[in-house]
Each structure stands twice: as C-alpha cells, then as structure tokens.
Amino acid sequence: MKYNEVTVEPHVLAAVAQASYHDPHSVLGAHLSDNAVSIRTVRHLADSVEVITSAGTFKAEHEQDGIWLAVLPGTTIPDYRLRVTYGNQTTDVDDPYRFLPTLGEMDTYLIQEGRHESLWRVLGARVRHYEGELGAVDGVSFAVWAPNAKAVRVVGDFNYWDGTGSAMRSLGSSGIWEVFIPGVQVGARYKYEICGPDGNWFQKADPMARATEIPPATASVVTSEFHQWEDAEWMEARAQRDPHNSPMSIYELHVGSWKQGLGYRSLADELIPYLQHMGFTHVEFMPVAEHPFGGSWGYQVTSYYAPTSRFGTPDDLRYLIDRLHQAGIGVIMDWVPAHFPKDAWALARFDGTPLYEDPDPLRGEHPDWGTLVFNFGRREVRNFLVANALYWLEEFHVDGLRVDAVASMLYLDYSRKDGQWRPNQYGGREHLDAIDFLQEANATAYRAHPGIIMIAEESTAWPGVTADTSQGGLGFGMKWNMGWMNDTLRYLQEDPVNRSWHHGELTFSLVYAFSENFVLPLSHDEVVHGKGSLINKMPGDKWRKLAGLRSLLAYQWSHPGKQLLFMGQEFGQEAEWNEAYSLDWWLLEDHGHKGILELVSRLNHLYTANPAFWDDNYTGYEWIDGSDSAHNLISYIRKNDGVSEGEGSNVIVCVANFAGNPHEGYRVGLPFGGDWEEVLNTDAEEFGGSGVVNLGTLTAEEISWNGRSHSVSLRVPPLGAVWLRPVKN
Structure with missing residues (x-):
C-alpha cells in the first residue's frame, strides 16, 4: 500500500531549513494526509534520524537541506520522539514542533486589544509540563511580540546558540511568535534572534524575561517561582487598609550601597531590625528592575519584568519582601515607565523598527537623558507597561509603586526648545496618550489590588494628579511635594540671621498643602550631583548643622503629608551619596550623629502612635502663629477628626524655631486649657542637643494669646522643635 506524504514546496523547505520561515510548524512536526502521518524535523549534519x-x-x-522526513501509516498523530545519530553518538530527543501553541485565541485577542492584564503568564519564557503516552515532557515555551519581524528563533545554552532548530511560529496578526522547546530547564540562558524587515538578523534579550544574567552580560534567563509566601496576614490587612488615612513614613534605599556586599537575602537580616528600631512603616527601593549601567541607579531599565540579578534571584527578592511584610513593614518600589535606554540588545528598535519607542522623532527621545520614550499611544506597548505594574504588585506583593519622571510624560515640550516638539491635535503641549496610559495604569492597579498606593514623582503644578480618573484626574494616590522640598531647603540654607526675610518660603507650602495627597520627599535627588548631603546644606559650624538637621526632620514629620527620607540622612551622612560606596556607618560612633538617628526613631514612633499626624486633610492642621518672622518661628496644631474645647487625645502642638538663639518665656496659644507635656524636644541631650527643654507638667494659663483663650510660656531651643500634647487624666 502506498502511503501519501504531505508534500512541501522546495523553496519552503529551504526557508524552513534556514529557520527563516514565518510558520515552521506548518512544515515541521507531524501532519496528516488521507492515510499517513508525515513527520519532518531539521537535523543538520545528522547521519541518521528515526521516529x-x-x-x-x-x-x-x-529530504532537503538538513530536513528529514518519515512517513508513518495511520490516521491519527501518535506521541513520538526522535532518535538522531551524529557519527558514533546517538541521542533520543523530543520534537519542539509536535506541540500546540501555548497561547490561546483569547490571549492573542487581549494582547491585540491591549487588555491582557497577566501578560507575563503567556509571553516570555514559561516552564511547562506535558503528559504523553511515551512519558512526561518538561520544557519551556517562548513567546515574544515582534510584529514586524520576518522570522524569529530562540538561541541559548540548550542549542549552542544556534537557532536553526528553534524557529518560532507567527501567531497571525497578533504579532506574537511562539515555540515550546522540550528539555530546557530553569537557569538556561537565552535570547531571541530576529530577522528584521530589511532581512538582517540580530539578537535581542527578552522584553518579558523574568530573570537575567548579571550585568554586563545581557542574556535572559529562564526562571520559575518556588518561593512559598508567608505574608498572608499582611496581605489580608492591606486589602482592608486605606493608605491615605494610615501612617506612612518611608525610608528610601538603594540596595547596592546601603551596605555593599549584601544580597536580597542577607539584606533582610540586617535591614529589618534596623527599620524596626527606626520605626519606618515602609521602605522604598530605588528601581530593582534589571538595568545594564549601575550608575543609572536603576532608572534606565532594560528588563522590566526581571529583578536585577546583581543581588540574587527573583525568589531572593520575594524572600526579602516576604520578611519585610512579616515584620510589619510595607514595600514601595520605584517604577520607570517614562523611558528606556538605547542599548542595541534590548528594547530599542526591537523587531528592526521603532516598536516600543515612539516613532515620532519629536516625541521618541529624551534630550536630557539620551533615552527613548515609550509609544504610549500603541495598545500593545501600553499593555506591556500596565501589566508590568500589575506584575510587581501581584508576583512580588509590592505594596506600592512610585512612578518616576511623571512630568516628563505629561508634557510634549518637556526639556525641549521651540521647534523640537509637536503640539497635540488640539494645539496644546499635553501628551494625551501618556495621560491616558497613566490613568489606565492607576485605575487598573487600584482595582486589581485594593490597599496598594500609586505615587507620582511629579514636579509641576499639573492639576488633579491625585484626583480620581472618573473626575478627569490622573488617578494617583499620592504625589511628591517638590514645592515643599525646594522651598524648605532654600529657606534652611540661609543663615539664621537672614531667615526672617525668607519667612514666606517656610509657610507657603500650607497654601496648597491640601490640594493633593502629598508625600514630603527628602530623597536621593537632593544629595547627589554636587548638591551635598542634607546636613551640609545647613549653615554654620558642626553643632549648628546637626541642630539644623534635627529641626528640619521634626518639621517634616509634623507637616501635613507622608514623609520620605533617603538612607543615610537619618544619621546625618556628611558625604554626598555615591552608589559605589556604602553609607558612612562609622559616623554613628559620634554622639551628635547617633543623636540624629535616635531622634528619627523617636519621630517615627511618636508619628505612628498619634493619629493627629495621619489626617492630611485641612481639618487636621491649624495655625497657631505662622507669621512670627522676627523670631524665625512657626507654631501649629496637628489634630485628628477635629478637636474642640477640652478634647485632647488626638492633638499635638508643634513649635519650630529656626533662629540660632533660644527663646525663653516664649508664649504660645493653646487650643484649650489643662495640663500639657513636652513629648519631643530636638534639643534634648539624648539627641545631641544643648538641653534647652521643658521639664514636668506645663499648665495652660488663662492668658489670651494668638487669638486663643489659653496659652503657655515655653523654653524654645535654638534651631529646635518642641512638641506638646495634653496630659491624659
């Protein structure tokens, strides 16, 4: 009986043999005719092949050009393996081309629509297991979006970086290329080899890689999750918590330079007890997504789904976050969707065309940073970024994302001169596609993960950054208050004898303090690029610098808004931050620097214990006297849910003196009478101060002052802050 093979045109066989055919699965693998099964495989230089x-x-x-053909009788496709002989070596292998696509029609539809919220579950490298008549098969499916490629193949350790036997199939108009390769294991290195529209081949790292080689090596790495989470209690509580009305004191940290030499796991052992002593509620990691140049501090990302391998595996990072959660500490991560670097092996011109980047030369590059801007108007690119936000929230249990460089996304003319930018269709400078993307990312994140927080690093007066998207806002939960930071530091850099002329810089932030939900940032940006450290922004001798930093920190912690402090500033790091060195921990041997650290610890513990500081609405703040420029002094009340006469469980009176001399007998109006106590004085000797404090109980006198019926006479220390609270009976 004659068995009819499935015939293929010679020119198609030639293209398949070269791994340059767009649909190798239509030729290779098993295919039925009316009475036989034709099985083809590419095995260059083999001496024999058996099925x-x-x-x-x-x-x-x-058959042709290294393609082998076996014709089997039958009308059903059997489970099969290949026995391949090269010289005197014979090996049994599985066939990548006998497997169905690992993406379904719904997957490709959602990707085309830009609505696949679990993109990482279908693209990239995924470990898979299949059962079969001849036994179980383990391997890895590879899938990549490259719509303008002529052909794509996988190269890696498993095929000696020769992709002629690992050509991927095009899944139609979706632009997705896919193949399952049996036998590939976790830890295998790989890249995609892409034939661009011009016919040239080039290699690219996987945009959806979830692990990478350690830079400067650039290959992607197959990974899988093995970590068993133990933070269920934290995650359940988070889903019920409103972060806006909860304490949030953030410690910003660069993993590589807090203490050099620590990986994710060893960092957990040292960082957690430190944060617990310091009382910070959250830690914010500067970007940990993989980046080739350490000097970018992580802000030029090449692998958006892969934690940097410099400090361990993805599971090692999960371990760190898990441990932080078990210790009651939230985790915020910097996220950089605004731009990416031009490295030829990464996202730039990924399929030989501007794919992830905006193709418009007046929109596609950042002139300041020499990077490329995402094409926010393309559905698949927007999907890549929105899914990436969800990836960190879901797969790593991150509690919030601080979105970098939002201003650069909002304005088409950001850092561009006339003639270097093109207005939107309405003639304005607003980047409408980027606005839509930010609204989508925020709305999707909050819907999918209640209790998380999205934070904007946005430096302009753009209205409604933290307004709901339903009201036309950007939908962020919080925004960095760059105005407060700039005005406050500018004021404090003045010598105290000149500060009375700059009093408005100190008080202006209260004009707009409740227009958005703010974070008060004293971040890494303020202690790099020649700006010096916080302590060295203070004028005067060493004592005045220490005192000035203490007064700044107390003012920050009592001002409306959440607070963020960059690592090292909590003990008065003197040197400007350099990512290549550890912090100057030896400074803690000095009483003055140790005192600052203990002050920050006290501030945090008082802050988290007093709901008066958590209410960031206008009802939670009240001036006592904001106009005493002659004394360089301000006084105000922090309260929770309003405080009336005689109520005092949630009220703190704050007095901040930015003069270089003390004020003895300084009278301050109080919201009501009764006994008060000093709960914080930054000039206390335990904090390295001179000891100008108020001991014992302070009884409010019926002396009208600052428009109030009661007042108290205080000792106000030089360059110091005093906090008072009612004595509970």
Whole structure:
C-alpha cells in the first residue's frame, strides 16, 4: 500500500531549513494526509534520524537541506520522539514542533486589544509540563511580540546558540511568535534572534524575561517561582487598609550601597531590625528592575519584568519582601515607565523598527537623558507597561509603586526648545496618550489590588494628579511635594540671621498643602550631583548643622503629608551619596550623629502612635502663629477628626524655631486649657542637643494669646522643635 506524504514546496523547505520561515510548524512536526502521518524535523549534519512511537521505530530519509522526513501509516498523530545519530553518538530527543501553541485565541485577542492584564503568564519564557503516552515532557515555551519581524528563533545554552532548530511560529496578526522547546530547564540562558524587515538578523534579550544574567552580560534567563509566601496576614490587612488615612513614613534605599556586599537575602537580616528600631512603616527601593549601567541607579531599565540579578534571584527578592511584610513593614518600589535606554540588545528598535519607542522623532527621545520614550499611544506597548505594574504588585506583593519622571510624560515640550516638539491635535503641549496610559495604569492597579498606593514623582503644578480618573484626574494616590522640598531647603540654607526675610518660603507650602495627597520627599535627588548631603546644606559650624538637621526632620514629620527620607540622612551622612560606596556607618560612633538617628526613631514612633499626624486633610492642621518672622518661628496644631474645647487625645502642638538663639518665656496659644507635656524636644541631650527643654507638667494659663483663650510660656531651643500634647487624666 502506498502511503501519501504531505508534500512541501522546495523553496519552503529551504526557508524552513534556514529557520527563516514565518510558520515552521506548518512544515515541521507531524501532519496528516488521507492515510499517513508525515513527520519532518531539521537535523543538520545528522547521519541518521528515526521516529520512535509506541507502535515501533520508523526510519526517516533526508529530504532537503538538513530536513528529514518519515512517513508513518495511520490516521491519527501518535506521541513520538526522535532518535538522531551524529557519527558514533546517538541521542533520543523530543520534537519542539509536535506541540500546540501555548497561547490561546483569547490571549492573542487581549494582547491585540491591549487588555491582557497577566501578560507575563503567556509571553516570555514559561516552564511547562506535558503528559504523553511515551512519558512526561518538561520544557519551556517562548513567546515574544515582534510584529514586524520576518522570522524569529530562540538561541541559548540548550542549542549552542544556534537557532536553526528553534524557529518560532507567527501567531497571525497578533504579532506574537511562539515555540515550546522540550528539555530546557530553569537557569538556561537565552535570547531571541530576529530577522528584521530589511532581512538582517540580530539578537535581542527578552522584553518579558523574568530573570537575567548579571550585568554586563545581557542574556535572559529562564526562571520559575518556588518561593512559598508567608505574608498572608499582611496581605489580608492591606486589602482592608486605606493608605491615605494610615501612617506612612518611608525610608528610601538603594540596595547596592546601603551596605555593599549584601544580597536580597542577607539584606533582610540586617535591614529589618534596623527599620524596626527606626520605626519606618515602609521602605522604598530605588528601581530593582534589571538595568545594564549601575550608575543609572536603576532608572534606565532594560528588563522590566526581571529583578536585577546583581543581588540574587527573583525568589531572593520575594524572600526579602516576604520578611519585610512579616515584620510589619510595607514595600514601595520605584517604577520607570517614562523611558528606556538605547542599548542595541534590548528594547530599542526591537523587531528592526521603532516598536516600543515612539516613532515620532519629536516625541521618541529624551534630550536630557539620551533615552527613548515609550509609544504610549500603541495598545500593545501600553499593555506591556500596565501589566508590568500589575506584575510587581501581584508576583512580588509590592505594596506600592512610585512612578518616576511623571512630568516628563505629561508634557510634549518637556526639556525641549521651540521647534523640537509637536503640539497635540488640539494645539496644546499635553501628551494625551501618556495621560491616558497613566490613568489606565492607576485605575487598573487600584482595582486589581485594593490597599496598594500609586505615587507620582511629579514636579509641576499639573492639576488633579491625585484626583480620581472618573473626575478627569490622573488617578494617583499620592504625589511628591517638590514645592515643599525646594522651598524648605532654600529657606534652611540661609543663615539664621537672614531667615526672617525668607519667612514666606517656610509657610507657603500650607497654601496648597491640601490640594493633593502629598508625600514630603527628602530623597536621593537632593544629595547627589554636587548638591551635598542634607546636613551640609545647613549653615554654620558642626553643632549648628546637626541642630539644623534635627529641626528640619521634626518639621517634616509634623507637616501635613507622608514623609520620605533617603538612607543615610537619618544619621546625618556628611558625604554626598555615591552608589559605589556604602553609607558612612562609622559616623554613628559620634554622639551628635547617633543623636540624629535616635531622634528619627523617636519621630517615627511618636508619628505612628498619634493619629493627629495621619489626617492630611485641612481639618487636621491649624495655625497657631505662622507669621512670627522676627523670631524665625512657626507654631501649629496637628489634630485628628477635629478637636474642640477640652478634647485632647488626638492633638499635638508643634513649635519650630529656626533662629540660632533660644527663646525663653516664649508664649504660645493653646487650643484649650489643662495640663500639657513636652513629648519631643530636638534639643534634648539624648539627641545631641544643648538641653534647652521643658521639664514636668506645663499648665495652660488663662492668658489670651494668638487669638486663643489659653496659652503657655515655653523654653524654645535654638534651631529646635518642641512638641506638646495634653496630659491624659
């Protein structure tokens, strides 16, 4: 009986043999005719090939250009393996081309629509397991979006970086290329080899890689999650918590330079007890997504789904976050969707065309940073970024994302001169596609993960950054208050004898303090690029610098808004931050620097214990006297849910003196009478101060002052802050 093979045109076989055909699965693998099964495989330089089934072994014949063909009788496709002989070495292998696509029609539809919220579950490298008649098969499916490529193949350790036997199939108009390769294991390195529209081949790292080689090596790495989470209690509580009305004191940290030499796991052992002593509620990691140049501090990302391998595996990072959660500490991560670097092996011109980047030369590059701007108007690119936000929230249990460089996304003319930018369709400078993206990312994140927080680093007066998207806002939960930071530091850099002329810089922030939900940032940006450290922004001798930093920190912690402090400033780091060195921990041997650290610890513990500081609405703040420029002094009340006469469980009176001399007998109006106590004085000797404090109980006198019926006479220390609270009976 003659068995009819499935015939293929010679020119198609030639293209398949070269791994340059867009649909190799239509030729390779098993295909049915009316009474036979034709099985083709590419095995260049093989001496013989056989097909093994449960019914027997069938010899294949060399057909053309390294393609072998075996014709088996039957009308169903059997489970089979290949026995390949090269010289005196014979190996049984599985065939990548006998497997169905690992993406379904719904997956490709959602990707085309830009609505696949679990993109990382279908693209990239995924470990998979299949059962079969001849036994179980383990391997890895690879899938990549490259819509303008002529052909794509996988190269890696498993095929000696020769992709001629690992060509991927095009899944139609979706632009997705896919193949399952049996036998590939976790830890294997790989890249995609892409034939661009011009016919040239080039290699690219996987945009959806979830692990990478350690830079400067650039290959992607197959990974899988093995970590068993133990933070269920934290995650359940988070989902019920409103972060806006909860304490949030953030410690910003660069993993590589807090203490050099620590990986994710060893960092957990040292960082957690430190944060617990310091009382910070959250830690914010500067970007940990993989980046090739350490000097970018992580802000030029090449692998958005892969934690940097410099400090361990993805599971090692999960371990760190898990441990932080078990210790009651939230985790915020910097996220950089605004731009990416031009490295030829990464996202830039990924399929030989501007794919992830905006193709418009007046929109596609950042002139300041020499990077490329995402094409926010393309559905698949927007999907890539929105899914990336969800990836960190879901797969790593991150509690919030601080979105970097939002201003650069909002304005088409950001850092561009006339003639270097093109207005939107309405003639304005607003980047409408970027606005839509930010609204989508925020709305999706909050819907999918209640209790998380999205924070904007946005430096302009753009209205409604933290307004709901339903009201036309950007939908962030919080925004960095750059105005407060700039005005406050500018004021404090003045010598105290000149500060009375700059009093408005100190008080202006209260004009707009409740227009958005703010974070008060004293971040890494303020202690790099020649700006010096916080302590060295203070004028005067060493004592005045220490005192000035203490007064700044107390003012920050009592001002409306959440607070963020960059690592090292909590003990008065003197040197400007350099990512290549550890912090100057030896400074803690000095009483003055140790005192600042203990002050920050006290501030945090008082802050978290007093809901008066958590209410960031206008009802939670009240001036006592904001106009005493002659004394360089301000006084105000922090309260929770309003405080009336005689109520005092949630009220703190704050007095901040930015003069270089003390004020003895300084009278301050109080919201009501009764006994008060000093709960914080930054000039206390335990903090390295001179000891100008108020001891014992302070009884409010019926002396009208600052428009109030009661007042108290205080000792106000030089360059110091005093906090008072009612004595509970």
